[in-house]
Amino acid sequence: MGPELTRPVLRVSGLSKRFGGTQALRDVDLEVAPGEIHALIGPNGSGKSTLIKILAGYHHADPGAVAELDGEPFDLGQVTASRHDRLRFVHQELGLVGELSATDNLALSRGFARTAFGNIRWPEMERRTTALVERFGLGIDVRRPLSGASPVQRAVVAIAAALQGWEGRHGVLVLDEPTAVLPPGEVSRLFDIVREIRDAGAGVLYVSHRMDEIFALADRVTVIRGGRRIATRPVAGLTPRSLAELMAGEEVESDHRPRASAPGSAEAVLEVRDLWAGPLRGVGFALARGERLGITGLVGSGHEIVPYAVCGARTGPVRGRLRLPERSARWVDVRDAGRLGLPLVPADRAGEGVIGDFSVGENLTLPLLERLRTRAGRLRRRRESALAEEWIERVGVRTAGPGARITKLSGGNQQKVVMARCLAQRPEVLALCEPTAGVDIATRLQLYDLIGRQADEGMGVIVSSSDTQDLLALCTRVLVVRDGRIAREISGGEITEPALVHAMEGTSVT
Numbered sequence: 034m035g036p037e038l039t040r041p042v043l044r045v046s047g048l049s050k051r052f053g054g055t056q057a058l059r060d061v062d063l064e065v066a067p068g069e070i071h072a073l074i075g076p077n078g079s080g081k082s083t084l085i086k087i088l089a090g091y092h093h094a095d096p097g098a099v100a101e102l103d104g105e106p107f108d109l110g111q112v113t114a115s116r117h118d119r120l121r122f123v124h125q126e127l128g129l130v131g132e133l134s135a136t137d138n139l140a141l142s143r144g145f146a147r148t149a150f151g152n153i154r155w156p157e158m159e160r161r162t163t164a165l166v167e168r169f170g171l172g173i174d175v176r177r178p179l180s181g182a183s184p185v186q187r188a189v190v191a192i193a194a195a196l197q198g199w200e201g202r203h204g205v206l207v208l209d210e211p212t213a214v215l216p217p218g219e220v221s222r223l224f225d226i227v228r229e230i231r232d233a234g235a236g237v238l239y240v241s242h243r244m245d246e247i248f249a250l251a252d253r254v255t256v257i258r259g260g261r262r263i264a265t266r267p268v269a270g271l272t273p274r275s276l277a278e279l280m281a282g283e284e285v286e287s288d289h290r291p292r293a294s295a296p297g298s299a300e301a302v303l304e305v306r307d308l309w310a311g312p313l314r315g316v317g318f319a320l321a322r323g324e325r326l327g328i329t330g331l332v333g334s335g336h337e338i339v340p341y342a343v344c345g346a347r348t349g350p351v352r353g354r355l356r357l358p359e360r361s362a363r364w365v366d367v368r369d370a371g372r373l374g375l376p377l378v379p380a381d382r383a384g385e386g387v388i389g390d391f392s393v394g395e396n397l398t399l400p401l402l403e404r405l406r407t408r409a410g411r412l413r414r415r416r417e418s419a420l421a422e423e424w425i426e427r428v429g430v431r432t433a434g435p436g437a438r439i440t441k442l443s444g445g446n447q448q449k450v451v452m453a454r455c456l457a458q459r460p461e462v463l464a465l466c467e468p469t470a471g472v473d474i475a476t477r478l479q480l481y482d483l484i485g486r487q488a489d490e491g492m493g494v495i496v497s498s499s500d501t502q503d504l505l506a507l508c509t510r511v512l513v514v515r516d517g518r519i520a521r522e523i524s525g526g527e528i529t530e531p532a533l534v535h536a537m538e539g540t541s542v543t
C-alpha cells in the first residue's frame with residue numbers, strides 16, 4: 034500500500050507563524066504517512082525549523098492551524114514543553130548538556146531508572162544508554178562528559194535520547210539535519226537506523242539540505258520556500274535538478290568543480306610540522322598561496338582537529354610547530370598558534386561561532402573593530418554598518434538588517450555570518466571545518482565561489498570536511514588522514530568520490 038492510501042500519522046494544515054515583521058510560515062499543510070520517510074527541504078530561512086519548533090511546542094502557531102496525530106487532534110496554539118509522546122525530536126542544536134555524560138543526558142530527557150527506594154539505578158541507566166548508543170558503534174564512553182566527545186558522537190547521543198523508550202508505531206520521529214556533521218561512513222549507518230524505524234511502521238519527518246540524502250532515503254519530499262509550501266512529491270518522480278529548481282524557484286546548476294587552473298603557487302603561506310593531537314600522530318604539510326587544501330578521513334581519524342590546531346582553537350592537548358613564512362621565518366609552537374590570529378570557521382557554528390547577545394552586524398565586524406577605528410580611537414560607525422551590509426549581501430544572509438539580533442536568524446543564516454566574518458578579515462590563511470553543514474544548495478555554491486575567488490587572490494584555504502561534495506567542489510588537493518597520519522594525497526582531476534572513499538578506508542580502487 035502506498036503512503037498516500039493510508040491515514041496520515043501526522044497531519045497539519047493551515048499552519049502560519051509570524052515573528053514581528055517576519056512571516057516565517059504561511060498556511061502550510063503537511064502530511065506524514067505511517068511507514069514513510071518524509072523529507073522537508075527548503076532554502077536557509079524558509080521556515081523549516083520554525084515548523085519543527087511549533088510541532089515540538091517551543092513556539093505556538095498563529096490561530097487557525099489544525100493538527101492531528103494518528104487521528105487525534107492536538108493543539109498547535111499552545112506552548113508546552115512536552116507535546117505528545119508519540120512525536121520525538123532530534124533538533125539541530127541537539128539539546129545536550131556538555132558537562133554531563135551520555136547516560137546523564139539520556140536520563141535528563143526521559144527520566145532516571147530508580148529502585149523501589151527511589152535511588153537512581155546507575156548500572157541500569159548505563160546499560161540502557163550503552164545499548165542505545167552501541168548501534169552506531171562509535172565507541173562512546175557513556176560515563177564521560179559530552180564536552181569531550183566529537184560532534185558525531187554528540188549527534189548520536191541526541192538520536193539515542195530521542196529513541197529511548199519509544200515504540201514508534203503510530204508515532205513520528207522528527208530529525209532536523211541529523212547528518213550535518215556526520216562523515217560519509219556514519220551517514221549510511223544512520224540511514225539504516227532511520228529505515229528500520231520507518232519499516233517498523235513509524236513516520237519519519239526528515240529535514241535536510243542535502244539532496245543526495247533525500248534521494249537515498251526519503252519516500253516523499255515537501256519543499257518550502259519563503260514560508261510557503263511549494264510542493265509535495267514522491268521522490269521517485271524527481272531528479273536532483275528538478276528538486277533543486279523547486280527549492281530555488283529558478284534554474285540552478287547543482288554541479289560545481291573548481292577551475293583546474295587554480296593549483297596555487299609554490300610559495301607556502303602556512304607550514305605545519307609534526308602535529309600531534311588526539312589521534313593525529315605527526316601530521317605535517319605545506320599550504321601554498323592560493324591553494325585550496327582539503328583534509329579528510331573517516332570518523333575518529335582526527336582530520337577535523339587540524340583547522341582548530343592551526344588557529345590555536347584546539348582545546349585538548351596538542352603538540353607541533355607551524356609558521357607563516359610570509360610573516361616570519363620563525364617556527365611557532367602550535368600551543369601559541371592563537372597569537373597568529375588566523376580566523377576559524379568552526380564546525381559547530383551555533384555553539385562556537387556566534388555571540389548570541391550581539392547583532393548580526395556586530396557578529397560580523399567584531400574582529401575588524403581595530404581597523405574600523407579613527408586615529409583617535411573612535412569607531413567609524415558608518416563604515417562598520419556599510420561593511421556589514423556589504424557582507425550580508427555578498428553571502429546572502431537573510432535578515433531584517435545588520436541591527437537584528439543574531440539569534441533571530443535561521444541556523445544556515447547564522448553560519449553565513451560566521452563565514453562572512455572570517456572572509457572579511459582577508460586573512461592569508463583561512464581554516465574551515467565542515468563549511469557547508471546546514472547550508473542550502475544555492476548558498477553552498479555561493480560560498481564555494483566566494484572562497485574560490487579569495488583563493489585566486491592569494492588566500493590559502495585549508496578545509497576539513499567529511500562531505501565529499503565540499504572536497505570535490507572546493508579543493509585542488511586533498512590530504513587523507515588514516516591511522517593518525519597523512520596516508521594519501523590526491524590532487525586535481527584525481528579527486529573523485531571513489532578515490533576519496535577508498536583512500537579514507539585504506540582500500541584500493543578497483
Ligand SMILES: Nc1ncnc2c1ncn2[C@@H]1O[C@H](COP(=O)(O)OP(=O)(O)OP(=O)(O)O)[C@@H](O)[C@H]1O
Nearest residue numbers: 052057077078079080081082083442443444445446
Ligand atoms: N525567534 C525568532 N524571532 C524572529 N524571527 C525568527 C525567529 N525564529 C526564526 N525567525 C525567522 O523566521 C524565518 C524562518 O526561519 P527558520 O529558522 O524557520 O528557517 P529554516 O528554514 O529552518 O532555515 P535554516 O535552513 O537556515 O536552518 C527566518 O526569516 C528567521 O529569521
